[in-house]
Amino acid sequence: MVMIQKSTESTLVACDVCFREIPRSEAINAEAGDYVAHFCGLDCYHRWAEHAADDDAAKREPDARRPS
């Protein structure tokens, strides 16, 4: 079987919040650490960003208080 890869513009990505599939070229991308999150619109992006901020704070807290 031969796999033909089309240009990434026709690739569908799933929104990280509502899991709707959108063309990668129309998705909003946000770097989240070591992976890139995709969103169908600003609504979903803002919803995700709130949670991501919480996560970040929770993860950073113990790090900042590292005993010397």
Ligand SMILES: [Zn+2]
């Ligand atoms: Zn969405």
